[in-house]
Amino acid sequence: MRALKSKTESVRVLATGASCMRTARSGVTRRWAGRAILAARGLFGLWLGLAGLTSAWGERYLSFSEAQRLCFPEADRFVESVEPYSPGERSMVGQKAGVRVVNMGNRVARAFRGTNVLGVVVLDQVLGKHELIDYAVALTPSGEVRQIEVLEYRESHGSEIRGAKWRGQFQGKNAEAKLKLHEDIYNLSGATISCRQVTAGVRRVLASYELVLRSRFGWMGGGLPDSPRASIP
Structure with a gap:
């Protein structure tokens, strides 16, 4: 019984650890995804600004x-x-x-x-x-x-x-x-x-x-x- 209980506790610990790792990885992924989105938005905004500047140079x-x-x-x-x-x-x-x-x-x-x-x-x-x-x-x-x-x-x-x-x-x-x-x-x-x-x-x-x-x-x-x-x- 003690051996069975020990194995059960070990499985629980491993499961908890895996869950924590998944949560951590998920958090990191979300943070990187957020940063990537912000960077993309910034680049897109910069592109729009440059496009506007370029069009402002030309005048009919x-x-x-x-x-x-x-x-x-x-x-x-x-x-x-x-x-x-x-x-x-x-x-x-x-x-x-x-x-x-x-x-x-x-x-x-x-x-x-x-x-x-x-x-x-x-x-x-x-x-x-x-x-x-x-x-x-x-x-x-x-x-x-x-x-x-x-x-x-x-x-x-x-x-x-x-x-x-x-x-x-x-x-x-x-x-x-x-x-x-x-x-x-x-x-x-x-x-x-x-x-x-x-x-x-x-x-x-x-x-x-x-x-x-x-x-x-x-x-x-x-x-x-x-x-x-x-x-x-």
Whole structure:
């Protein structure tokens, strides 16, 4: 009987010990799980904060339609189209502008008042330091810059290129202009890359108009009635 009682007590002790160990392990697991959840919440919150900060850097100032009306307020209609460039045309433009042409074409809007041609607004993009810069170049029928507008700027620095004084340097420039940073276009401290890229982009747009778009539109005489192409609603 004593032996049986001793064995029973031993079993009880072992069971109690196992239960305590399970409880301890369970407590540790719960503590680690809680810490993991808190850490995950913290990381998620940090991610949301960074995402919000990143989105705050980018700012859309104008739509393409708004840019058209701003550049040609006297126009009573705009005809939009997407103008593709062939490999041969891209090569010609690249040689003229001194840049590599990677875009396959441009979205454009021709401006009219009655039957009179006012000019064209070309939507373009260039890569800044890290992000794309959307801008529009308004040209006269003879191919001179009338106005430049920055539509969307996504970088954290360099948005000073939106200033009217800096953009005003391009007015009157055509495909024969140098359009070189530190030469006929001055730089903005803290926005060097954006200045250089937009300057090169405008030079490319001017070459595209001079070598491709102008004759395609039938505007070689400086402004003829519209010859409609496939338009975008």
